[in-house]
Amino acid sequence: MPDPTTQEPAPEDPRPGTAAPAHSAADIAAAWQRERPGTPTDSIEVVTPIWWLGKLFADDRARVLREAGIDAATLDLLSVLRRSGPPYALSTRELARRTLVTAGAISQRVARAERDDLVHRSGSPAGGRTVLVTLTPAGHALIERSVDAVLGREATLVAGLTPTERTTLTTLLAKLTTDVRHRTQP
Amino acid sequence: MPDPTTQEPAPEDPRPGTAAPAHSAADIAAAWQRERPGTPTDSIEVVTPIWWLGKLFADDRARVLREAGIDAATLDLLSVLRRSGPPYALSTRELARRTLVTAGAISQRVARAERDDLVHRSGSPAGGRTVLVTLTPAGHALIERSVDAVLGREATLVAGLTPTERTTLTTLLAKLTTDVRHRTQP
DNA sequence: TGCGTTATGTTTAGGTCTAAACATCGCAAC
DNA sequence: GTTGCGATGTTTAGACCTAAACATAACGCA
Numbered sequence: 001m002p003d004p005t006t007q008e009p010a011p012e013d014p015r016p017g018t019a020a021p022a023h024s025a026a027d028i029a030a031a032w033q034r035e036r037p038g039t040p041t042d043s044i045e046v047v048t049p050i051w052w053l054g055k056l057f058a059d060d061r062a063r064v065l066r067e068a069g070i071d072a073a074t075l076d077l078l079s080v081l082r083r084s085g086p087p088y089a090l091s092t093r094e095l096a097r098r099t100l101v102t103a104g105a106i107s108q109r110v111a112r113a114e115r116d117d118l119v120h121r122s123g124s125p126a127g128g129r130t131v132l133v134t135l136t137p138a139g140h141a142l143i144e145r146s147v148d149a150v151l152g153r154e155a156t157l158v159a160g161l162t163p164t165e166r167t168t169l170t171t172l173l174a175k176l177t178t179d180v181r182h183r184t185q186p
Numbered sequence: 187m188p189d190p191t192t193q194e195p196a197p198e199d200p201r202p203g204t205a206a207p208a209h210s211a212a213d214i215a216a217a218w219q220r221e222r223p224g225t226p227t228d229s230i231e232v233v234t235p236i237w238w239l240g241k242l243f244a245d246d247r248a249r250v251l252r253e254a255g256i257d258a259a260t261l262d263l264l265s266v267l268r269r270s271g272p273p274y275a276l277s278t279r280e281l282a283r284r285t286l287v288t289a290g291a292i293s294q295r296v297a298r299a300e301r302d303d304l305v306h307r308s309g310s311p312a313g314g315r316t317v318l319v320t321l322t323p324a325g326h327a328l329i330e331r332s333v334d335a336v337l338g339r340e341a342t343l344v345a346g347l348t349p350t351e352r353t354t355l356t357t358l359l360a361k362l363t364t365d366v367r368h369r370t371q372p
Numbered sequence: 373t374g375c376g377t378t379a380t381g382t383t384t385a386g387g388t389c390t391a392a393a394c395a396t397c398g399c400a401a402c
Numbered sequence: 403g404t405t406g407c408g409a410t411g412t413t414t415a416g417a418c419c420t421a422a423a424c425a426t427a428a429c430g431c432a
Contacts, residue, residue, distance in 0.1 A: 023284070025356075028269065031269040031270075031271075032269060032333075032337075034271070035268065035269055035271050036268075036333070039333060039334065039337060040334065040337045040338045040341045041337060042337075042341045042344065043337060043340035043341045043343065043344045044337070045352075045356045046344045046347075046352060046355060046356060046359075047243050047340055047344070049356070049359040049360060049363055050236055050239050050240055050243065050359065051240050051243070051244075052286070052363060053236050053359065053362060053363055053366065054236050054237050054240035055286060056363070056366045056367065056370060057233050057236065057237070057366070058237075059370070060366070060370045071387090071388095073387095073388070073389095082221065082222075083214065083217040083218060083221055084217075085217075085220070085221050091410085091411095092410070092411060092412090093409080093410060093411085098209070100238070100241060101388095101389075101390090102389075102390060102391080103410075103411065103412085104389085104390070104391080104392090104411085104412075104413080104414095105388075105389055105390075106411090107411060107412050107413080108388075108389085108412090108413095109388090111412090130409095130410065130411085131410085131411065147218075147222070147225060148225065148226065151218075151225060151226045151227060151228075151229060151230070152226045154229035154233055155226045155228045155229045156369065157229065157365065157366050157369055157370070158228065158229045158232050158233070158362065158365075160361070160362070160365035160369075161232075161358070161361070161362060161365070165358055165361070166231075166232060168354060168358065169232060169355070169358045169359075169362070170211075170231045170232060170235070172347070172351055172354065172355045172358070173232075173235040173236065173239065173355075174210075174235060175346070175347070175351070176239060176344065176346070176347060176355070177235055177238060177239055177242070179343065179344075179346035179347070180239065180242045180243070180246070180343050180344075181242065183342065183343055184242060184245070184246045184343070257417085257418095259417090259418070259419095277380085277381095278380070278381060278382090279379085279380060279381085287418095287419075287420090288419075288420060288421080289380075289381065289382085290381085290382075290383080290384095290419080290420070290421080290422090291418075291419055291420075292381090293381065293382055293383080294382090294383095294418075294419085295418090297382090298417095298418095316379095316380065316381085317380085317381065373432100374431100374432095375430100375431090375432095376429100376430090376431095377428105377429085377430085378427100378428085378429085378430105379426100379427085379428085379429105380425100380426080380427080380428100381424100381425080381426085381427105382423105382424080382425075382426100383422100383423085383424075383425095384421100384422090384423080384424095385420105385421095385422090385423100386419105386420090386421090387418105387419085387420085388417105388418090388419085389416105389417085389418085389419100390415105390416090390417085391414100391415090391416090391417105392413100392414085392415090392416105393412105393413085393414080393415100394411100394412080394413075394414095395410100395411085395412080395413095396409100396410080396411085396412105397408105397409085397410080397411105398407105398408090398409085398410105399406100399407090399408090399409105400405100400406090400407090400408105401404105401405090401406090401407105402403100402404090402405090
């Protein structure tokens with residue numbers, strides 16, 4: 001019965017009872033249906049490619065950044081500060097909000113970046129207990145020469161999509177993001 | 187000049203020179219253009235939503251799994267074994283190939299799962315130095331009651347897309363994946 | 373038989389993240 | 403004033419991953 005549409009080469013020794021390898025989202029869904037009929041596999045062909053693409057982009061970005069002498073976490077930190085405009089300073093809280101990691105992670109990121117003289121903490125000029133994290137000249141220089149490398153590279157990765165396809169994809173991703181946020185946050 | 191299309195509330199104290207917060211991919215691209223005209227921002231509206239969606243799905247899955255008493259790494263391991271069909275046994279190498287993590291990570295995942303009596307290692311029945319990792323009855327029972335919870339939940343998260351939209355999205359993601367693989371692997 | 377090569381697993385060092393425990397600071401109610 | 407609460411940062415314990423160093427085991431071949 002199993003007539004799986006695989007794209008992988010068949011195993012050298014197809015022992016009876018051994019399923020074929022699955023390496024596309026469709027294969028994974030088919031394998032569940034074969035082994036466990038009725039499994040709710042509707043989401044697999046949407047969720048799985050999104051994860052795989054995220055990993056592909058992340059791995060490629062890591063490769064590019066290694067040559068630039070910076071890691072993804074630091075790039076994220078410096079980017080947010082650079083994009084915020086003069087005076088290139090944000091509180092820990094605000095950095096956490098804009099980077100999707102916890103305040104504790106920001107604290108550690110800032111500690112590493114401060115050790116490398118890319119940012120410095122300044123005791124709160126404005127009220128409260130807030131600490132302002134500011135880009136140093138070295139940090140500004142590093143992000144300046146990293147961002148074009150990273151974004152330029154990623155532009156080539158998505159260049160295979162036509163403008164129409166890209167617009168459609170962006171729209172659908174935005175809709176899905178709204179849906180998921182709506183169903184998970186409240 | 188800056189007429190940023192933000193969806194966030196304006197900062198309480200808009201000091202001069204301070205950019206508005208950016209919390210959509212379009213806002214991020216606009217912020218780069220405002221602060222650094224000419225930055226190649228073409229990819230941002232594709233790559234960023236993919237990462238954010240990946241994180242939304244991962245966080246939600248972690249929530250569901252916490253109640254089921256299993257973590258995402260273990261779910262991944264047991265799922266691959268369960269989907270492979272009887273006799274629910276695969277080598278370390280093959281597990282690494284199907285889960286997108288390194289062989290070292292598999293070694294550790296298997297060690298944890300073995301400690302919890304979810305799988306057991308069997309000395310190579312077939313040739314070589316290969317170690318077969320096999321699902322135990324407890325592991326089989328755990329994956330059986332976890333997979334419906336996870337996939338059922340995710341089905342509701344993508345239920346807002348019409349069948350047509352879902353097909354279009356799947357197609358575009360597949361095309362992008364092919365492109366990116368082609369440009370990064372060789 | 374002896375040796376080098378290749379494939380496979382495991383271990384270890386280092387890095388990063390989250391969750392939770394702590395530590396402050398400002399402020400409001402009284 | 404002072405007591406308590408809420409917001410903000412930092413620290414720490416635990417989890418998990420990668421890369422690289424180590425082990426073995428099977429093979430090919432002289």
